[in-house]
Amino acid sequence: MKWMIDETRIILEQLASEAKESGREQAQYETKVREILWEIETRGQEALKEYSEKFDKFKGDTFLVSKEEIKAATKRVETEVMDALKQAKRNIVSFHEQQKQEAFIDSGREGVLRGQLILPLEAVGVYVPGGTAAYPSSVLMNVLPAKIAGVKKIVMVTPPSETGIPDVILAAANIAGVDEIYQVGGAQAIAALAYGTTCVPKVDKIVGPGNIYVASAKKLVFGHVAIDMIAGPSEIGVIADDSANPVFIAADLLSQAEHDERARTFLVTDSIELAKKVEQEVEKQLVTLPRKKIAEKSLADFGKLIVVKNLEEAFNVMNALAPEHLEIQLPEPLSYLPKITNAGSVFLGSYASEPVGDYIAGANHVLPTSGTSRFYSPLGVYDFIKRTQFTYYSKKALEEDRQAIQILARKEGLEAHARAVEVRFEEDNK
Amino acid sequence: MKWMIDETRIILEQLASEAKESGREQAQYETKVREILWEIETRGQEALKEYSEKFDKFKGDTFLVSKEEIKAATKRVETEVMDALKQAKRNIVSFHEQQKQEAFIDSGREGVLRGQLILPLEAVGVYVPGGTAAYPSSVLMNVLPAKIAGVKKIVMVTPPSETGIPDVILAAANIAGVDEIYQVGGAQAIAALAYGTTCVPKVDKIVGPGNIYVASAKKLVFGHVAIDMIAGPSEIGVIADDSANPVFIAADLLSQAEHDERARTFLVTDSIELAKKVEQEVEKQLVTLPRKKIAEKSLADFGKLIVVKNLEEAFNVMNALAPEHLEIQLPEPLSYLPKITNAGSVFLGSYASEPVGDYIAGANHVLPTSGTSRFYSPLGVYDFIKRTQFTYYSKKALEEDRQAIQILARKEGLEAHARAVEVRFEEDNK
Incomplete structure (x- = not known):
């Protein structure tokens, strides 16, 4: 891990310049992806089959996974895994139900009604990556909020493979209610969901992580359908003082680092002793990890031990980093909530280890990465609804507002707007 | 206007194939825009000055408009316009305050706290187009929801011109609390807001309409900052039966058509007589309109009179169109709210003419266009906030969930995740 011990101002400048260098590479994939999108938009199912054969060696007659296959796969999953998934589901549901939003109607003035309806999206597509990146927990996290929002049709796509879709992925989809x-993946799966083919239905929104082709395709269809955020490498930030347990912190940093060689880990502390102990513990715990190589590279390239003067500065640095996951390993951790301005999901205290949030606590684990918690939210029920406004005016109410509307319309040079009100008060038009 | 009288199924197919042909042209601008973004990201203020001089003949020392200029401009605006803007503001505020969302905290189980904070974005940029497309009402509609959300810094950008920024735009910005x-416009203004220069501050989200360069720049910086939707041509759909007043409907269609040659207008009705009368009325009212040419072209290219069998089918067609504005000109209009699945803003009854919503009613007039009300919402307070989750676990609570976490982590092959929980129960690590 890299040390940063300096004035906060200088640390912030360094972090900002590092952020600038990363995160630009997507343009080169776009030409290729654009072609795939175009082919599937214009030629539909035929093109989809060609690409699936070419990229994934898919040779089946249909992409649809049958109910029987799903049932059989679900039966093959160990009971203890099924129980854990069901427990996770209960907690995810009880958390996310609190995100439901209410319509409102307001009748503050005679003859006027205004309001807003909350409507579920009609159809949603969930992308689930293949291979070792296929996580059943992520299936629950992506699907359940859509379910709670009231989405009628939830469609999952996942790349075909010679060994088939993992049983536990089908089981999780089953539990979540997909x-x-x-069985279709890559940019061609995103295109199929965005434009529809005779086999794969067109949806209103596409969510879920994927490789660079998937991310690029999502960005290109954005506007034609809605998409969730573009996920970058995962991050964890830990704020701790000398009362914290370096063994716990090291284990939590490693749990992030094992995800991906590009995962980022930050410890921000006012205690150089704690930082030193964490560094030692990381090295010690690393040795026996199955994913040692990945974690080692991630920590070497993107791990940081940041030492600042006091906790006030620690929060300044952390808010600038705007981490996906933030652990507060300080005494009375809840009291620090008001100091947090940018973070996806916050873990409070020594026992709210980040994996608690990945699997069981119930808050979402699909979170804004790469500093985007400055403006993005965790995935939630609000991502699967849309709002429709409505306005009712009586003739009398329109009469009262007639002048103001016409003054503004004419000031903007939109005479037909003014006349639309005017005709309603002309004797001839009754 | 074009007539469509047929079975609903066939009308829907025709509408779908027309939608396919429109709306693909942006790629050609992207290369140029990408260069502008890159230059401003790397060279900052210097590049911003060069582009402003080149594209807008801007020669000033600073882009910042002084408080004195704003004050002087505000004083020059007619009192009746100022009063109408203030009345609009009051209604916009009272509507949007109902969109504020609440944090929640949940303590359903001993030793566990979970919740979600609602935090305002820190800085927001509002793009206001120049020339005749500079609408003071849009300044209010874009700025006030951000203000209500609690955004601390709201920055407006608008292209420079030889005659200066219109007084009424500065006055509206002043009233709204920018x-x-x-004074900077085009793709270079979007780049400045996304990356920051020594003069223009970096923001977290960029909203507001603009030309193709602005839209393209917004799409390219998406992910680095948040953006609102990409606005397409404006639309109105009217559902009416033979009890409706053709004079009113014609006036409302014209108020949409005068916006833009690409504006779309739809009447969907079960009465061929009404449709005929509306067609005649449109031609009659068109003659004396100052923006006759624009409205005429818009109606010829994108105006439709759609006649269906009954009102049930009328709603099916309209929900497929998913219009930005929807008027229900039927008896007892409120009773039809449950039939609407896709629409930005709905106007109920003969006197809720669409311009009422543009200027005075208080619901937002920044709405999803081109059928995107399938998945997007009107601009609102929710666009200027983000959510942060938090989770607290006691040791005892973690003990209870320990097994489930470890089973899932190991099933996903993430051993360090399992160990992050395990170390917290090992005797040595106390």
């Missing part, structure tokens, strides 16, 4: 599963 | 105004 309506249809298609 | 913090800083910069």
Whole structure:
């Protein structure tokens, strides 16, 4: 891990310049992806089959996974895993139900009604990556909020493979209540969801992580359908003082680092002794990890031990980093909530280890990465609804507002706007 | 206007194929825009000055509009316009305050706290187009929701012109409570807001409509900062039966058509007589409109009179169109709210003419266009906040969930995740 011990101002400048250098590479994939999108938009199912054969060696007749296959796969999953998934589901549901939003109607003035409806999206597509990046916990996290929002059709797509879709992924989809599963991946899967083919239905929104082709395709179809955020490498930030347990912190940093060689880990502390102990513990615990190589590279390239003067400065640095996951390992951790301005999900105290949030606590684990918690939210029920406003005016109410509307319309040079009100008060038009 | 009288199924197919042909042209601008973004990201203020001189003949020392200029401009605006803007503001505020969302905290189980904070974005940029497309009403609609959300810094950018920024735009910004105004436009203004220069501050989100360069720049910086939706041509759909007043409907269609040659207008009705009368009325009212040419072209290219069998089918067609504005000109209009699945803003009854919503009613007039009300919402307070989750676990609570976490982590092959929980129960690590 890299040490940063300096004035906060200088640390912040360094971090900002590092952020600038990363995160630009997508343009080169776009030409290729644009072609795939175009082919599937214009040629539909035929093109989808060609790409699936070419990229994934898919040779089946249909992309649809049958109900029987899903049932059989679910039966093959160990009972203890099924129980854990169901427990996770209960907690995710009880958390996310609190995100439901209410319509409102307001009748503050005679003859006027205004309000807003909350409507679920009609159809949503969930992308689930293949291979070792296929996580059943992520299936629950992506699907359940859509379910709670009231989405009628939830479609899952996941790349085909010679060994088939992992049983536990099908089981998780089953538990979460996915309506249809298609064995199709990559940019071609995103195109199919965005434009529809005779087999794969067109959806209103596409969510879920994927490789660079998937991310690029999502960005290109954005506007034609809605998408969730573009996920970058995962991050954890830990704020701790000398009362914290370096063994716990090291284990939590490693749990992030094992995800991906590009995962980022930050410890920000006012105690150089704690930072030293954490560094030693990381090295010690690393030795026996199955994913040692990945974690080692991630820590070497993107691990940081940041020592600042006091906790006030620690929060300044951390808010600038705007981490996906933030652990507060300080006494009375809840009292620090008001100091946090940018973070996806916050873990409070020594026992709220970050994996608690990945699997069981119930808050979402699909979170804004790479500093985007400055403006993005965790995935939630609010991502699967849309709002529709409505306005009712009586003739009398319009009469009262007639002048103001016409003054503004004419000031903007929009005479037909003014006349639309005017005709309603002309004797001839009754 | 074009007539469509057929079975609903066939009308829907025709509408779908027309939608396919429109709306693909942006790629060609991207290369140029990408260069502008890159230059401003790397060379900052210097590059911003070069582009402003080149594209807008801007020669000033600073882009910042001084408080004195804003004050002087505000004083020059007619009292009746100022009063109408203030009345609009009151209604916009009272509507949007109902969109504020509440944090929640949940303690359903001993030793566990979970919750979600609602935090305002820190800084927001509002783009206001130049020339005749500079609408004071849009300044209020973009700025006030951000203000209500609690955004600390609201920055407005608008292209420079030889005659200066229109007084009424500066006055509206002043009324709405904009913090800083910069005279800079085009893709270079979007780049400045996304990356920051020594003069223009970096923001977290960029909202507001603009030309193709602005839209393209917004799409390219998406992910680095947040953006609102990409606005397409404006639309109105009217559902009416033979009890409706054709004069009113014609006037409302014209108020949409005068915006833009690409504006779309739809009447969907079960009465061919009404449709005929509306067509005649449109031609009659068109003659004396100052923006006759624009409205005429818009109606010829994108105006539709759609006649269906009954009102049930009318709603099916309209929900497929998913219009930005929807008027229900039927008896007892409120009773039809449950039939609407896709629409930005709905106007109920003969006297809720669409311009009522543009100027005075208080619901937002920044709405999803081109069928995107399938998945997007009107601009609102929710666009200027982000959510942060938090989780607290006691040791005892972690003990209870320990097994489930470890089973899932190991099933996903993430051993360090399992160990992060395990170390907290090892005797040595106390």
